[in-house]
Amino acid sequence: MSTLVKNILRFILLILVQFFVLDRVHLSYMVTPYIYILFIFWMPFNFSRTLQMVLAFLLGFALDSFRHNPGFHASACVLIAYVRPFIINIMLPHEGADTNYEEPSLKSMGGFIPYIVYAGVLTLLHNSWLFMLEALQFGNFWEFIVKTLFSTLISLLLIIIAELLFSRKQKFRTNTI
Amino acid sequence: MRNIFLFIRRYFNFIFFLLLQVFCIYLIVHYNRYHNAIASVYVNEVTGRVNEQYNKVDYYLQLKKANQQLVKENERLRNTAKADFETPDTSVKVVTDSIPYDTLGNHRKWAYQAAKVVSNSVTSQSNFIVLGRGAAQQLKKDEGVIDTNNGVVGIVTDVSDNFAVVMSMLHKDSRINALLKNDPQGGGTIVWDGKEPNYLSMINVRKSAKVAKGDTVVTSGITTTFPYGLMIGTVEEVLPEKSSNNYIIKIKSTANFYNLQHVYAIDNYQREEINKLVEKAKSKINN
Numbered sequence: 001m002s003t004l005v006k007n008i009l010r011f012i013l014l015i016l017v018q019f020f021v022l023d024r025v026h027l028s029y030m031v032t033p034y035i036y037i038l039f040i041f042w043m044p045f046n047f048s049r050t051l052q053m054v055l056a057f058l059l060g061f062a063l064d065s066f067r068h069n070p071g072f073h074a075s076a077c078v079l080i081a082y083v084r085p086f087i088i089n090i091m092l093p094h095e096g097a098d099t100n101y102e103e104p105s106l107k108s109m110g111g112f113i114p115y116i117v118y119a120g121v122l123t124l125l126h127n128s129w130l131f132m133l134e135a136l137q138f139g140n141f142w143e144f145i146v147k148t149l150f151s152t153l154i155s156l157l158l159i160i161i162a163e164l165l166f167s168r169k170q171k172f173r174t175n176t177i
Numbered sequence: 178m179r180n181i182f183l184f185i186r187r188y189f190n191f192i193f194f195l196l197l198q199v200f201c202i203y204l205i206v207h208y209n210r211y212h213n214a215i216a217s218v219y220v221n222e223v224t225g226r227v228n229e230q231y232n233k234v235d236y237y238l239q240l241k242k243a244n245q246q247l248v249k250e251n252e253r254l255r256n257t258a259k260a261d262f263e264t265p266d267t268s269v270k271v272v273t274d275s276i277p278y279d280t281l282g283n284h285r286k287w288a289y290q291a292a293k294v295v296s297n298s299v300t301s302q303s304n305f306i307v308l309g310r311g312a313a314q315q316l317k318k319d320e321g322v323i324d325t326n327n328g329v330v331g332i333v334t335d336v337s338d339n340f341a342v343v344m345s346m347l348h349k350d351s352r353i354n355a356l357l358k359n360d361p362q363g364g365g366t367i368v369w370d371g372k373e374p375n376y377l378s379m380i381n382v383r384k385s386a387k388v389a390k391g392d393t394v395v396t397s398g399i400t401t402t403f404p405y406g407l408m409i410g411t412v413e414e415v416l417p418e419k420s421s422n423n424y425i426i427k428i429k430s431t432a433n434f435y436n437l438q439h440v441y442a443i444d445n446y447q448r449e450e451i452n453k454l455v456e457k458a459k460s461k462i463n464n
Contacts, residue, residue: 065220068305071204082194
């Protein structure tokens with residue numbers, strides 16, 4: 001499958017799963033698990049940073065349109081798309097891994113722990129930014145902390161499960177940089 | 178000049194990031210004011226179609242519950258039929274020689290319009306409900322929405338050709354005027370604190386109001402949105418507000434927001450005239 005088709009399918013599927021399955025999960029403290037950000041996690045290394053941000057904006061805007069309050073998810077998605085290259089730079093196991101492999105995965109990030117750190121930091125960032133925007137309008141501080149923590153934990157759990165269920169075979173393309 | 182271009186080129190990503198964020202914040206802040214924008218109507222049509230497909234499956238799974246609700250409503254309506262009441266012989270017969278209600282609807286104030294819920298949410302802090310009936314089917318903005326058991330659900334905020342978006346009572350900006358049925362002196366405003374679906378708060382109730390657990394809270398009828406006496410919920414807990422001389426009353430809503438399928442929108446035939454009059458009065462005072 002070409003990169004384009006693959007990403008379009010991912011985009012549509014993740015938005016549908018997020019809105020029609022996960023948004024209907026009612027946990028206490030109004031905690032919602034977020035899994036649609038996997039689209040941003042799985043974007044290929046070689047997309048330019050501008051393109052990454054535009055795609056992230058479209059992703060967030062699509063979910064916002066379903067939820068009828070534009071801006072919130074778009075803002076959080078743009079933030080993690082902006083931060084993503086910095087985290088990848090820090091976490092990459094050795095120089096050139098981003099050209100040897102197509103996209104971030106357990107293998108290309110060099111194991112389970114680095115990948116979890118990568119996903120964890122971005123999920124935490126996404127959730128705290130999102131809930132902060134909501135808390136600015138109403139809500140109190142402790143609720144914000146509790147919501148962010150629990151949402152991040154549950155999202156991360158789902159992300160790990162998704163990662164193990166749909167393991168993406170990453171070909172080692174070349175060892176020349 | 179050259180330096181400016183170099184600067185922009187060097188920090189292009191960061192500037193682009195800031196621009197996108199500013200645009201997002203703009204959307205967040207201005208949504209309520211500009212929700213009639215053409216783009217939003219177009220987006221509503223698209224998401225409405227997707228939701229309709231999903232709802233076909235979801236509705237089938239909830240048929241049993243929907244049936245129960247409709248049976249209950251039928252029972253209530255049958256009990257209000259004229260044949261169920263018998264007036265004793267001693268009563269005075271009232272004869273009106275003109276009909277107070279005519280088929281043209283000249284005297285009619287409220288009209289109920291049935292609508293199917295296409296999409297609904299309870300998990301976010303600003304929940305909306307989408308109805309599969311829109312401007313082409315005579316649904317208008319600012320109509321009140323109730324469920325099949327006469328429990329208030331929300332207010333229509335946005336209408337496209339075939340769909341309407343309802344601001345649910347479970348929305349941080351939702352404000353609905355209410356009264357305590359037992360003590361009409363105790364009025365207040367219904368808001369949602371964003372913590373638990375199906376539980377609302379009634380604020381600004383003065384402390385002299387007589388209120389007990391289980392009391393009924395109804396719409397006040399002083400706005401053009403809802404007629405008097407539609408049930409909002411029952412009192413669950415009465416708390417004094419620390420900073421003022423008012424109560425905050427916790428209310429369990431009559432409408433069950435988890436499984437809404439059929440609702441009624443309430444059209445007020447006098448709204449336009451009233452709004453016009455208010456506008457006129459306002460412009461007079463301002464000038």
